Amino acid sequence: MSTEVSTAIAVSGLRKEYDGGILAVDGVDLEVAAGEVYALLGHNGAGKSTTVEILEGHRTRTAGSVAVLGLDPAREGRALRDRIGIVLQSSGIEPSLTVREAVEIYGSCYSTRRPVAEAIELAGLADQADQRVGSLSGGQQRRVDFALGIVGRPEVLFLDEPTTGFDPAARRSAWEVVSGLGAGGTTVLLTTHYLEEAEHLADRVGVLAHGRMVAEGTPAELIGSRGGAVVSFALPDGVEPAELDGVVPRDARIAGRQVDIATATPTADLARLTAWAVGRGVELDGLRVHQPTLEDVFLELAGEREVAR
Amino acid sequence: MSAARLVVVQVRYQLKVFMRSPVAVFFTVMFPVLMLVLMNALFAGDADIEGPGGEAWPVQQFYVGGLSAFAAVSATFTNLANVVPVRRDDGILKRWRSTPLPAWACIAGYVGSATIVAAVGVALTWGLGVAFYDITIDVAKLPVAVLTFVLAVGSFAALGLAVASLIRTAESAPAVANAIILPLGFVSSVFVPTADPPAWMAFLGDAFPLKPFAETFQDVFNPFVDPPAFVAHRLIRIAAWGVVGVAIALWRFRWEPHRTSGAPGRRRGRGRGRQAPATTSG
Ligand SMILES: Nc1ncnc2c1ncn2[C@@H]1O[C@H](COP(=O)(O)OP(=O)(O)OP(=O)(O)O)[C@@H](O)[C@H]1O
Ligand SMILES: [Mg+2]
Numbered sequence A: 001m002s003t004e005v006s007t008a009i010a011v012s013g014l015r016k017e018y019d020g021g022i023l024a025v026d027g028v029d030l031e032v033a034a035g036e037v038y039a040l041l042g043h044n045g046a047g048k049s050t051t052v053e054i055l056e057g058h059r060t061r062t063a064g065s066v067a068v069l070g071l072d073p074a075r076e077g078r079a080l081r082d083r084i085g086i087v088l089q090s091s092g093i094e095p096s097l098t099v100r101e102a103v104e105i106y107g108s109c110y111s112t113r114r115p116v117a118e119a120i121e122l123a124g125l126a127d128q129a130d131q132r133v134g135s136l137s138g139g140q141q142r143r144v145d146f147a148l149g150i151v152g153r154p155e156v157l158f159l160d161e162p163t164t165g166f167d168p169a170a171r172r173s174a175w176e177v178v179s180g181l182g183a184g185g186t187t188v189l190l191t192t193h194y195l196e197e198a199e200h201l202a203d204r205v206g207v208l209a210h211g212r213m214v215a216e217g218t219p220a221e222l223i224g225s226r227g228g229a230v231v232s233f234a235l236p237d238g239v240e241p242a243e244l245d246g247v248v249p250r251d252a253r254i255a256g257r258q259v260d261i262a263t264a265t266p267t268a269d270l271a272r273l274t275a276w277a278v279g280r281g282v283e284l285d286g287l288r289v290h291q292p293t294l295e296d297v298f299l300e301l302a303g304e305r306e307v308a309r
Numbered sequence B: 001m002s003a004a005r006l007v008v009v010q011v012r013y014q015l016k017v018f019m020r021s022p023v024a025v026f027f028t029v030m031f032p033v034l035m036l037v038l039m040n041a042l043f044a045g046d047a048d049i050e051g052p053g054g055e056a057w058p059v060q061q062f063y064v065g066g067l068s069a070f071a072a073v074s075a076t077f078t079n080l081a082n083v084v085p086v087r088r089d090d091g092i093l094k095r096w097r098s099t100p101l102p103a104w105a106c107i108a109g110y111v112g113s114a115t116i117v118a119a120v121g122v123a124l125t126w127g128l129g130v131a132f133y134d135i136t137i138d139v140a141k142l143p144v145a146v147l148t149f150v151l152a153v154g155s156f157a158a159l160g161l162a163v164a165s166l167i168r169t170a171e172s173a174p175a176v177a178n179a180i181i182l183p184l185g186f187v188s189s190v191f192v193p194t195a196d197p198p199a200w201m202a203f204l205g206d207a208f209p210l211k212p213f214a215e216t217f218q219d220v221f222n223p224f225v226d227p228p229a230f231v232a233h234r235l236i237r238i239a240a241w242g243v244v245g246v247a248i249a250l251w252r253f254r255w256e257p258h259r260t261s262g263a264p265g266r267r268r269g270r271g272r273g274r275q276a277p278a279t280t281s282g
Helices: A002-006 A048-056 A077-081 A099-107 A116-122 A138-150 A168-183 A195-201 A219-226 A266-280 A294-308 B003-019 B022-043 B059-089 B092-097 B103-132 B139-166 B170-187 B199-207 B210-221 B232-252
Strands: A007-018 A022-033 A037-042 A063-068 A084-087 A156-160 A187-191 A204-209 A212-217 A229-234 A253-255 A258-263 A288-290
Touching: A007 A048, A007 A187, A022 A048, A022 A187, A022 A204, A022 A212, A037 A048, A037 A168, A037 A195, A048 A063, A048 A156, A048 A187, A077 A084, A084 A138, A099 A116, A099 A138, A099 B003, A116 A138, A138 A156, A138 A168, A156 A168, A168 A187, A168 A195, A187 A195, A195 A294, A204 A219, A204 A294, A212 A219, A212 A294, A219 A294, A229 A266, A258 A266, A258 A294, B003 B022, B003 B103, B022 B059, B022 B103, B059 B092, B059 B103, B059 B139, B059 B170, B059 B210, B092 B103, B103 B139, B139 B170, B139 B210, B139 B232, B170 B199, B170 B210, B199 B210, B210 B232
Parallel strands: A037 A187, A037 A204, A084 A156, A156 A187
Antiparallel strands: A007 A022, A007 A063, A204 A212, A229 A258, A229 A288, A253 A258
16 A cells, blocks of 8 residues: 555556567566656667657557556556656647646546646746747747646656757746646656756656666765766867877777776876876867766766677 | 536537637537528529428428538537547547546437537528528427427437447548538538439438438428427437437447557557667677
8 A cells, every 4th residue: 555655657668669570678676666757767769758658648558567657558548647747758739729728638638637728837838828839939838738747736747858949948937837747746757858847857867778677766865876076078189099008998989079988097107198298298178087977877877788688 | 627517518518619619609509501502692593492292392491401410410420420439549638537527428418519519500501591591490299399300319419329339540530520411411402402313312311210310300391291290210210220329339439549550569569668678688
């Protein structure tokens, strides 16, 4: 009984194989407590949307058990959808409706609902309420999706890349709203490519790679679990990445001119690197040693998977 | 919310969206009206058509009947076959699938609003006929006309949904819908009276549901047909096609856009994503 109340989402052994043999989700276990904000991270095609849409009842699963608010989305979809809010990665709204009309019409089929004005306000669309959806900017249209997601006072809110296309200020205010919903007891399952977003919002984070959960924990735990530090610098002009062989560890990340070395021995690595740079007669722009961020952890995890394959 | 209220909200919403699309309004409602005006202007001076029993039958009466049936068909079949794939491709159907709205209520919104538009189309063409083309409506034939209208609207709406379900992308929808309905209009004696059609044309007309619908409406204005103008096999043919439409729609209707085959990123492990690091190894 008590577990039923405190667990909003329970997933075990979830697998999804699409037609054509694509294994999008490969044995995922996931538990999200009521009131928790949980962020799913992962590369493009990792299986985030597939997982989330199975929980929403949009897709069928190949195997595994799923319960959202104690309901099976595959069999009790309608009862479930009355109690959850969904912001899909991509969906549409009739462009000729105004924001207010859309929120009214879509909101009308929920048994409990938020006042239209409140949903519009929370989505940050008060000034656009009477504009046609089709005339809004991309980021503003995304906020309409958000307004429709929360208009039914959901107990569980699914957000699939909700802030893609938001300007930085809009993103921060969206975070505030989501945190507010979380504080008010709403369970939130979100996916994002903004590691900062996960770090800021999520009580817990799960990292998917190729359909498997490769790491899970609070942002602090994930960062802590890797330990060490990151040494970063910009590759000087005229220096080929190959020249760094033997100077930096083999698992250093080079993206463009940016080099990041995640390391447990920053002092030794730094000494080797600076000695090389002095000997070569180059200056290392932006050289610094810092705490790993969630992004560093994420990139490292993705890298491990890459090597493992 | 009660079921009736859900449907009312959906129908009103669909009508609102329809009314805000001038192109859709023009093609579904104004096009048949325009055809009626044009056909009458072109052929009104011509000799009367030969009626079923060899009687002289003024062409105006023929056109009002046929084109009002065509108006109902374009409001239901053509309209839904066009609009539903667009809504599906735009992710609007999936958006609705994310709410607790029952599927039947969503469909009822489409069919209900199309029925209202069809009724408006029929009222317009009949009104035009009475006002300008010397048409008299025999009240004793109205019950059969109404019954046929209800049945036909349901069947053609179902067929529109069926075609919408079979069409893979919205871009092809107008072409497919028109490729079906325009030739059908010709073999069904909607645009041109064919007193003595070739056998294959008569066969096609008889095989599909537009001709029985148009004939019933033409009979309403035909003074040589006695009330109540009830012909059972016409209604049966219309209804049978409705059953086919419902079956196909139930079998194939989809809420999500089709994934275009061969789209990038389809295969597992392809395109490792924008976060994928380059390593110095190797
Ligand atoms: N309807 C579908 N049919 C076939 N394959 C699919 C379908 N949807 C997704 N896939 C495949 O399943 C895998 C996982 O896709 P999914 O959309 O879940 O990834 P994602 O983690 O959400 O990625 P992104 O960050 O790009 O949104 C991909 O390889 C994708 O090509
Ligand atoms: Mg996705």
